[in-house]
Amino acid sequence: MLKNSQNIFSFIKSAFSEEESITPTKSVIKWLEKRNEQVSIHIEKVKFYELKQWKYDEYSGSLRHDSGKFFSIDGIKVSTNWGNVNEWEQPIINQPEVGYLGIITKEFNGTLHFLMQAKIEPGNVNYVQLSPTLQATKSNYTQVHKGKKPHYLDFFRNAEPDQILLDQLQSEQGGRFLKKRNRNIIIKVDEEIEVKDDFIWLTLAQLKKLMNFDNLVNMDTRTVISGIPYGSYDEDVVGLFKFFGYQGNNNIGRKFLASALLENSLHTNDEVIQFITRLKSYYELEVERVSLKEIDDWVYTPSEIKHKENKYFKVIPVQVEIGNREVVSWSQPMVQPTQDGLCAFVCKEINGVLHFVVQAKLECGNFDIIELAPTVQCLTGNYRDTKKGKLPFLDYVLNAPEEKTVFDAIQSEEGGRFFREQNKNKIIVAGDEIPLELPENYIWMTLNQLHTFLKYNNYLNIQARSLISAISFI
Known part of the structure; x- marks a missing residue:
């Protein structure tokens, strides 16, 4: 703190x-x-049996480092009452x-x-x-x-x-x-x-x-x-920021600053906590370890672990040589996406203060079932193929006019575990075309509230944090 x-x-x-x-x-x-x-730098895709100090462990059913450290690639079976798909299996990175x-x-x-x-x-x-x-x-x-x-x-x-x-x-x-x-x-x-x-x-x-x-x-x-x-x-103190020169050089910067500093929000923090607690109490998430070579709908080949329909992502073995690292040569498994993703926040002024549409999202690796995510988060599936109207706000984000888009950049995922994964990141300032009433599992929050919940563990996911980091006041 x-x-x-x-x-x-x-x-x-x-x-x-x-x-x-x-x-x-x-x-x-x-x-x-x-x-x-x-x-x-030289990076080469190799075979799993060519990985140095990595091997498939028959006992655990995981791909592990000889030291037992770093991380492992495990197979998991997921059961949940969230969404339309209530059970699936997949590989996952286990790095405790x-x-x-x-x-x-x-x-x-x-x-x-x-x-x-x-x-x-x-x-x-x-x-x-x-x-x-x-x-x-x-x-x-x-x-x-x-x-x-x-x-x-x-x-x-x-x-x-x-x-x-x-x-x-x-x-x-x-x-x-x-x-x-x-x-x-x-x-x-x-x-x-x-x-x-x-x-x-x-x-x-x-x-x-x-x-x-x-x-x-x-x-x-x-x-x-x-x-x-x-x-x-309060508003009087925020007025002092203008006096001291912290008012921003553009209108949207001033609006973001006010949203970050003011406590004037549609929902109180207690109401946000109640919203999250209710969802955590209702939705269930069970994760069971299974062997990598026995995951339903996934194929373990000498050169990759992939979904049988080539969807979502795959695990690949690579040999790496980099000149200025602590270790200059090593090999490891990496996760490679099958497509780029999309993460976006939609916001609008409510009672004169910018509020963000935040969704509560369950993901299989979450520490505590639910985390707060951007308005739109499409990482594992191809959002371009999503049926119109199926995912809240996706159509709006894809068709938002340029003058309403205040941030638009392609950002990489973490390059130590993910192989050339990048997502389009967008922030869109909407008007009356976005109603005050939101779909189930979505809530309005100010930037000040998002910052408040960032102080504590496991409230905002990394995609939401990535977008928040890009918000500028100038």
Whole structure:
């Protein structure tokens, strides 16, 4: 949780400070392009039997690392009373470790800057993306792989309580990971620290600006900065932000800022909790382990685990060689999608404040059955083939006029486990064409409320957090 109002105002100032950065944004883009040109990377799809230190475990029925660490690919059988399909089987990533997603911050010329890394992941579409200062699983930072210790690890291990600006446990993709969580943490330092190769200081405004470009800011960065709240205020206090210059340069930026700061919402937080609790109490989710080679409707071949109709995703074995990682050569299984996805928030003004259409969504890997998701989330099926009218708000999102679309970019999923998976991310500001009454399992929430629920574990899923991170006030 945030420690005090000074930290809150430091975040707000950084969110308005693109020009005040010690590195111009255009230079950052060129810096990333140069890193991509210089990268030494070779990724080859191989056979499962060619994976080094990975094998199919007959006893557990899983694809596992010899150390028993990192992660495994398990088979699961899912039973639920949610939706039209109440039972299915699938592969899933089982990674029970809690990893670090951490960012170091420091003030330069009175403005908070974030230490970001140009990190190569084998599954990234464009290889190099901006990642947190520290992005490491427990197996990585405890050096199970016998490689080098990640840079800046000790800053997080030794952080004093008054250095920690944000500290949350957040979930990962609920349809692909089994109850996976990471520690999202932001710390602040005052001392001079060495900026290693491939690291750079950026303001929060710059990070949000760079999210408008396809596949520049990775998923782990997006989930960390999504958790930054900006406090709750009445309208008189919000008026002071205009006096101090925090009013934004465009109309939508001002509306997003008001939605983030004001407590004026259609539903109280208690009503939101009641909405979620009711759904968690009614819907059931049972997950049972089954052998990977015996999953219904899936085929285990020497080169992939795939659905018999080539739908959803597949698991592939890859051999990786990367020049500047803690380990430069390794092999692993990865999840490869069969199509790109779509994630979108639709919002509109209610009583003068922007509210977002939020859906409660059950996914098989969720830690606590239900998480809050974007208005539209289509990841496992081809949304282009969805029958018209079958999925709430999908037709509206696909046909929304350009002038109502305030954010539209392609964003990658996490490149350490997912092979070249990317989704179109959109935020649309609607008008009266979206009625106040919503379909079942949907609710209106302000940005302030979304930030409030982000403080706690397992409320907002990673797709919702990714979109929230892109919301800019300038």
